[in-house]
Amino acid sequence: MLRFQLIRVPLSASKFSTTLPLTSISRKIPRTTRLISSMATYSTLSQPSKLLFRQLFEKESSTYTYLLADVLHPSKPAVLIDPVDKTVDRDLSLIQELGLKLVYAINTHVHADHVTGTGLIKSKVPDVKSIISRASGATADLYVEHGDKVSFGDLFLEVRATPGHTVGCVTYVTGDASDHLQPRMAFTGDALLIRGCGRTDFQGGSSEKLYKSVHSQIFTLPKDTLLYPAHDYRGFTVSTVGEELQYNSRLTKDEETFKNIMENLNLPYPKMIDMAVPANMVCGIQSKPT
Ligand SMILES: N[C@@H](CCC(=O)N[C@@H](CSS)C(=O)NCC(=O)O)C(=O)O
Numbered sequence: 001m002l003r004f005q006l007i008r009v010p011l012s013a014s015k016f017s018t019t020l021p022l023t024s025i026s027r028k029i030p031r032t033t034r035l036i037s038s039m040a041t042y043s044t045l046s047q048p049s050k051l052l053f054r055q056l057f058e059k060e061s062s063t064y065t066y067l068l069a070d071v072l073h074p075s076k077p078a079v080l081i082d083p084v085d086k087t088v089d090r091d092l093s094l095i096q097e098l099g100l101k102l103v104y105a106i107n108t109h110v111h112a113d114h115v116t117g118t119g120l121i122k123s124k125v126p127d128v129k130s131i132i133s134r135a136s137g138a139t140a141d142l143y144v145e146h147g148d149k150v151s152f153g154d155l156f157l158e159v160r161a162t163p164g165h166t167v168g169c170v171t172y173v174t175g176d177a178s179d180h181l182q183p184r185m186a187f188t189g190d191a192l193l194i195r196g197c198g199r200t201d202f203q204g205g206s207s208e209k210l211y212k213s214v215h216s217q218i219f220t221l222p223k224d225t226l227l228y229p230a231h232d233y234r235g236f237t238v239s240t241v242g243e244e245l246q247y248n249s250r251l252t253k254d255e256e257t258f259k260n261i262m263e264n265l266n267l268p269y270p271k272m273i274d275m276a277v278p279a280n281m282v283c284g285i286q287s288k289p290t
Pocket residue numbers: 061111112113190196197198199200231267268269270271272
């Protein structure tokens with residue numbers, strides 16, 4: 001029998017090296033309060049997992065969508081992070097070609113520049129569950145909070161709250177039960193962009209919060225952690241914690257200088273903001289969460 005699960009684990013107990021097999025965690029967690037979704041793989045510590053990873057691009061909004069799957073698990077469960085409505089068909093075709101089973105369509109935050117693909121995906125693949133942070137205030141099938149783990153097969157994404165670009169931004173960090181999945185990968189949304197960061201002038205943004213979020217939740221990851229943002233406007237695809245600690249033009253500065261930089265970006269609002277934000281608050285118009 002195949003189940004997938006999304007579990008809440010206090011961050012202090014969620015160190016990758018002490019992660020227990022899925023069945024143990026679900027047994028230890030009282031179902032009433034802690035098991036959000038009732039699907040989990042029956043696995044043992046010795047069951048192997050292998051990450052399939054694809055970085056996909058939507059050119060109008062310069063958005064990256066990420067596909068991850070455990071391809072050694074019999075059902076090849078997969079997740080999509082930050083899908084865009086315009087590229088849903090491309091993404092679903094790829095998933096089908098690779099023989100994967102999409103289980104979660106995940107957002108890092110309520111996007112302001114494009115419509116999320118999660119609603120459209122749900123209308124095309126009804127078993128898929130949408131996920132967003134509870135702090136975002138948006139509707140989805142499942143809500144995550146700091147310290148949660150989103151599991152697919154024997155792999156998982158640890159949720160780290162990284163508010164500041166928006167009030168509900170989270171970063172998802174890869175892991176597996178036996179800590180073999182190295183280096184880690186962090187999907188930072190718009191909290192951290194390569195050599196930059198998300199703006200903080202709308203959607204509950206705060207440069208003070210963003211500075212604290214990145215320094216406490218992203219820059220504390222191992223230096224070889226691969227960083228994958230939601231956007232890039234200059235052709236970069238990936239960075240590392242070590243690289244950004246050295247070269248990020250905003251976040252390497254002291255907090256006051258950072259705040260000053262953010263107050264003086266003078267960026268025009270995203271072209272689609274008035275349409276995209278209300279749509280993304282309900283998972284992207286096309287489909288309401290189940
Ligand atoms: N021109 C684009 C919007 C560009 C923009 O504002 N990007 C956001 C991320 S999407 S909410 C951002 O935070 N940028 C930071 C930066 O330094 O560029 C459009 O019209 O869609």
